[in-house]
Amino acid sequence: DGGITQSPKYLFRKEGQNVTLSCEQNLNHDAMYWYRQDPGQGLRLIYYSQIVNDFQKGDIAEGYSVSREKKESFPLTVTSAQKNPTAFYLCASSISGSGTEVFGPGTRLLVL
Amino acid sequence: AQKITQTQPGMFVQEKEAVTLDCTYDTSDPSYGLFWYKQPSSGEMIFLIYQGSYDQQNATEGRYSLNFQKARKSANLVISASQLGDSAMYFCAMREGTYTNAGKSTFGDGTTLTVKP
Numbered sequence: 001d002g003g004i005t006q007s008p009k010y011l012f013r014k015e016g017q018n019v020t021l022s023c024e025q026n027l028n029h030d031a032m033y034w035y036r037q038d039p040g041q042g043l044r045l046i047y048y049s050q051i052v053n054d055f056q057k058g059d060i061a062e063g064y065s066v067s068r069e070k071k072e073s074f075p076l077t078v079t080s081a082q083k084n085p086t087a088f089y090l091c092a093s094s095i096s097g098s099g100t101e102v103f104g105p106g107t108r109l110l111v112l
Numbered sequence: 113a114q115k116i117t118q119t120q121p122g123m124f125v126q127e128k129e130a131v132t133l134d135c136t137y138d139t140s141d142p143s144y145g146l147f148w149y150k151q152p153s154s155g156e157m158i159f160l161i162y163q164g165s166y167d168q169q170n171a172t173e174g175r176y177s178l179n180f181q182k183a184r185k186s187a188n189l190v191i192s193a194s195q196l197g198d199s200a201m202y203f204c205a206m207r208e209g210t211y212t213n214a215g216k217s218t219f220g221d222g223t224t225l226t227v228k229p
Contacts, residue, residue: 033217042203042219043157058216088155100147101217103157 002027004104006091011109013078013085021076021107023091032074033101036060037088049074078109086111116204118220125194126228133189133223135204146187147205163187194227
């Protein structure tokens with residue numbers, strides 16, 4: 001079955017540590033997205049990519065970095081510059097332009 | 113700039129009754145898409161329904177329908193015959209752009225729907 005996988009489901013970060021969240025899709029979608037969701041709130045766009053080797057900042061890109069070396073993969077690194085990283089992170093993909101996004105199950109990041 | 117407003121933080125509905133979740137949007141782009149997603153307590157985001165800015169008919173998907181009023185910039189979700197499993201958070205979202213130019217999505221803050229037995 002086609003879909004999006006995110007790993008790990010839970011991730012713990014120590015102070016000053018960089019962590020990388022994985023996102024893989026086998027839907028042959030061109031576009032991929034990373035969102036952050038804080039408790040009781042909506043989704044905020046961190047980064048998005050419409051094609052391999054290209055990506056754009058979203059509304060809250062500071063403290064995060066991404067890469068898009070393969071069509072199937074769009075990993076997100078939460079750097080030590082992100083001072084409040086505790087949140088639920090959702091990855092999504094879509095056929096470029098059509099808009100309907102398919103979401104992964106999410107990763108909950110907690111700071112120790 | 114894109115903006116989505118959901119004015120109802122929480123809604124209650126009796127099982128088997130219909131409920132309307134409000135969504136208004138703001139954009140200067142004539143081409144855009146409007147989406148509704150459901151998020152149960154497990155956290156997954158489930159796509160429900162889509163309406164394109166040039167669509168003449170209101171979108172429907174089973175028990176879900178979208179009341180699209182373009183002049184008022186509103187895209188309310190109507191759920192008919194509510195079920196206990198409909199209890200979840202519901203998000204309205206918008207993406208600007210045409211098929212060949214995928215823009216970025218903007219999400220509202222969501223409405224928590226509780227269905228009472």
